Amino acid sequence: MARHFGSGVLWATPLQDAYGNAIANPTPFQFGILQDVSFDASFDEKLLYGPNSFPVDSGRGKGKMNLKAKFANINFLPFSMCFFGQATTPGLITTMQDEIGHTAAATVAVVPPTGTTFFANLGVRSDANGTPMIRVATTPAAGQYTTDGNGNYVFSAADIAANRTVYIDYMTMNTTSGQIMTINNLPMGLTPNFSVGFGMQRNGKVLTLSLPKVTSSKLAMSSKQEDFMIPELDMSALANDAGQIGVWSASE
Numbered sequence: 001m002a003r004h005f006g007s008g009v010l011w012a013t014p015l016q017d018a019y020g021n022a023i024a025n026p027t028p029f030q031f032g033i034l035q036d037v038s039f040d041a042s043f044d045e046k047l048l049y050g051p052n053s054f055p056v057d058s059g060r061g062k063g064k065m066n067l068k069a070k071f072a073n074i075n076f077l078p079f080s081m082c083f084f085g086q087a088t089t090p091g092l093i094t095t096m097q098d099e100i101g102h103t104a105a106a107t108v109a110v111v112p113p114t115g116t117t118f119f120a121n122l123g124v125r126s127d128a129n130g131t132p133m134i135r136v137a138t139t140p141a142a143g144q145y146t147t148d149g150n151g152n153y154v155f156s157a158a159d160i161a162a163n164r165t166v167y168i169d170y171m172t173m174n175t176t177s178g179q180i181m182t183i184n185n186l187p188m189g190l191t192p193n194f195s196v197g198f199g200m201q202r203n204g205k206v207l208t209l210s211l212p213k214v215t216s217s218k219l220a221m222s223s224k225q226e227d228f229m230i231p232e233l234d235m236s237a238l239a240n241d242a243g244q245i246g247v248w249s250a251s252e
Contacts, residue, residue, distance in 0.1 A: 002202075002203075002205035002207065003202065004200045008037055009034065010069055013197075014082055014194045015213070017086065017192050018085030019190060034071045036069075036070050037067065038067065039066075039067055043062070044061030066237075068235070071230070071233075078231070079231075080179070082233070083216045085190075085191070089179070091180035092174040093172070096112070097122075098169055103166075104156075104165070108152070110170060112151070116172035118170060118171075121149065126167075135147065141156050141158065142159055194215075195211060196211040205252065206250065209248050211246040212246065213240040214238065219234075220233075220234075
């Protein structure tokens with residue numbers, strides 16, 4: 001009698017991108033810090049009834065096998081290749097939340113960290129509680145500012161005279177580390193696919209499931225105060241060119 005405990009181990013290997021192109025050198029990866037995996041196989045059922053209350057026969061209709069995985073290790077491969085099927089480029093966009101503040105001046109130029117450049121304005125706050133200042137095109141009045149999109153901010157004479165502290169939030173770009181994916185609006189129809197391997201071992205007992213062609217229809221990510229982010233990927237197994245859905249193996 002085999003008894004298994006824990007979440008097991010789950011791997012995926014991207015096979016085809018969202019443009020219908022086969023991946024030249026597929027890179028397998030493991031779903032790190034796996035929380036749980038579920039497999040749900042079902043068939044439509046047609047029941048044949050006679051004059052009595054219960055059916056006398058049944059016929060199977062369409063079948064499906066759904067998978068769901070929750071994992072805590074944030075890695076781009078499950079998202080870029082398995083879900084979106086779109087390639088990444090080197091780069092890292094970082095949000096910079098101003099906790100110290102600047103003194104309002106005719107021009108305040110933010111200085112991104114070494115090795116990064118200014119990428120986007122995220123707004124200006126007039127206090128640490130998050131009260132927003134209003135961006136205008138020219139000639140800011142009290143409580144307003146202008147910016148050129150390159151990290152230079154202009155404030156009003158009234159705010160300068162009041163020696164107001166302003167909090168400038170923005171994004172930076174680093175092109176030497178990290179990964180960036182631009183999510184393109186692609187035609188409907190083509191779906192990225194990948195293979196999946198799942199395994200559990202306990203007390204010498206083994207349970208393994210290999211699915212040669214899998215697609216993902218849903219990606220969920222949520223953040224929570226005082227808790228870890230646990231992305232969740234919903235998947236479906238398809239038949240491959242050989243008509244196989246998967247291979248299931250067990251010690252007993």
